[in-house]
Amino acid sequence: MSSRGRIVRGVLAPHPPHLVYAENPPQNEPRAECGWEELRWGYERLRHRLEGEEVDVLVVHSPHWKTSVAHHVLAVPHFESLSVDPIFPNLFRFHYSLDVDTELAGAILEEGQAAGLAMKSMENPDFRVDYGTITSCHLTRPAWDLPIVALSSNMAATYFSDEVAMEQQLALGRATARAVEATGRRAVLLASCSLSHRHFTEEPEIPEDMAFEHIYHHGQYLWDMRVLEHMRRGRTRELLADLPDFIEQSVSEVREGSLTWLLGALDLPDYPATVHAYGTVIGTGNAIVEWNPADREVRA
Numbered sequence: 653m654s655s656r657g658r659i660v661r662g663v664l665a666p667h668p669p670h671l672v673y674a675e676n677p678p679q680n681e682p683r684a685e686c687g688w689e690e691l692r693w694g695y696e697r698l699r700h701r702l703e704g705e706e707v708d709v710l711v712v713h714s715p716h717w718k719t720s721v722a723h724h725v726l727a728v729p730h731f732e733s734l735s736v737d738p739i740f741p742n743l744f745r746f747h748y749s750l751d752v753d754t755e756l757a758g759a760i761l762e763e764g765q766a767a768g769l770a771m772k773s774m775e776n777p778d779f780r781v782d783y784g785t786i787t788s789c790h791l792t793r794p795a796w797d798l799p800i801v802a803l804s805s806n807m808a809a810t811y812f813s814d815e816v817a818m819e820q821q822l823a824l825g826r827a828t829a830r831a832v833e834a835t836g837r838r839a840v841l842l843a844s845c846s847l848s849h850r851h852f853t854e855e856p857e858i859p860e861d862m863a864f865e866h867i868y869h870h871g872q873y874l875w876d877m878r879v880l881e882h883m884r885r886g887r888t889r890e891l892l893a894d895l896p897d898f899i900e901q902s903v904s905e906v907r908e909g910s911l912t913w914l915l916g917a918l919d920l921p922d923y924p925a926t927v928h929a930y931g932t933v934i935g936t937g938n939a940i941v942e943w944n945p946a947d948r949e950v951r952a
């Protein structure tokens with residue numbers, strides 16, 4: 653059993669609620685005409701790529717489940733409730749029902765603790781799952797036919813420095829990979845974050861009016877392109893070296909650690925990633941990027 657455990661794909665899977673809104677799934681109350689097609693079709697390309705793969709579980713790290721003490725892991729078998737985006741309640745009122753792979757969650761907790769990380773399991777059955785987790789999982793797997801494991805963004809070390817926080821997220825990623833292997837799971841890992849994060853301060857009257865949608869500032873765009881080029885070339889060490897400046901200069905949501913966690917879990921990929929789409933949502937830079945660990949073996 654344990655020999656088959658592996659990370660099937662790692663994905664940068666951003667979570668703007670606008671993308672779910674524009675897809676009009678039955679779980680979401682508001683209705684949209686259209687909008688943000690490039691990013692939504694990017695997710696569609698990702699879903700096609702996953703179609704032939706056997707997958708047991710989605711593991712997601714979300715910037716919108718912030719914890720101040722320890723890395724938390726969802727550890728209740730089932731959650732069901734209404735998720736309302738605090739900024740965009742007009743776009744995202746999503747009725748979710750999801751299962752958690754508690755065995756894998758427990759294994760990640762143990763591996764993290766063994767690596768010296770502060771870890772905690774979330775066992776409150778009334779806990780409201782954050783919209784970042786829900787959105788990334790929905791856009792990757794709208795059928796909701798797989799259990800998930802969700803990890804919080806532990807912000808404690810960021811108060812000291814982004815570099816120290818990144819070290820911790822890399823260690824959490826490595827612990828996640830060990831747990832996936834030990835439990836024999838075939839896992840898809842989702843880093844639920846945007847890239848540059850300067851955004852509009854006023855919403856257009858029609859949210860999906862794409863005449864208003866564009867990058868906020870050319871410097872933000874240049875940063876996003878630099879970061880994506882590192883990913884496309886398999887230059888993970890250069891990418892990691894750039895992240896603290898990227899965070900500071902583009903208010904990037906990678907600060908919350910989801911991308912760093914993913915790169916740690918993928919063992920610092922030196923093979924090219926596939927960028928399925930890049931686009932903005934209220935001016936923030938978002939990309940859907942896929943790493944296939946089998947590419948390392950092909951090159952080896």
Ligand SMILES: [Fe+2]
Pocket residue numbers: 667715716784846905
């Ligand atoms: Fe966000």
